[in-house]
Amino acid sequence: MDIFIRAAVDTDYDQVCNLLADAHAIHVKWLPEVFGSADPDQIMLRALFQETITDTDKTILVASKKNELVDVVLIRLASALDDPAIQPEQKPGLACYQSMKRIVNRASVTLSR
Numbered sequence: 001m002d003i004f005i006r007a008a009v010d011t012d013y014d015q016v017c018n019l020l021a022d023a024h025a026i027h028v029k030w031l032p033e034v035f036g037s038a039d040p041d042q043i044m045l046r047a048l049f050q051e052t053i054t055d056t057d058k059t060i061l062v063a064s065k066k067n068e069l070v071d072v073v074l075i076r077l078a079s080a081l082d083d084p085a086i087q088p089e090q091k092p093g094l095a096c097y098q099s100m101k102r103i104v105n106r107a108s109v110t111l112s113r
Contacts, residue, residue: 003070008053008060013046015069016060020044 008016021040028035052058052074063071 003063003065005061005063008049008062008072010050010053012060012062012069013049016049016062016072017041017044019069019072 017040020043024035024038024043028037049060052060057077059075061073061075062069
């Protein structure tokens with residue numbers, strides 16, 4: 001069976017919300033003192049989804065099998081380079097940040113078992 005990993009597109013919204021709602025339900029079950037129940041339509045608002053899939057420092061990757069999404073991951077790239085609270089010797093290299101940004105922007109791989 002082939003699993004295809006790619007950047008999410010607008011038409012993935014409903015399936016992404018369903019996967020995130022399933023994950024949230026697990027969080028609620030395991031850590032009810034931290035996570036409260038939420039309407040599945042409120043797990044990820046469409047505006048946030050749109051912003052995330054079009055932002056250059058954020059993305060949503062989906063794994064699909066036979067046109068059905070089977071998993072999702074939200075990625076947000078952040079750099080500590082300009083954060084004054086981080087000691088200079090602890091800041092990640094700009095090259096690493098830029099490499100990850102390129103990977104996220106070009107994400108599209110096929111995994112086969």
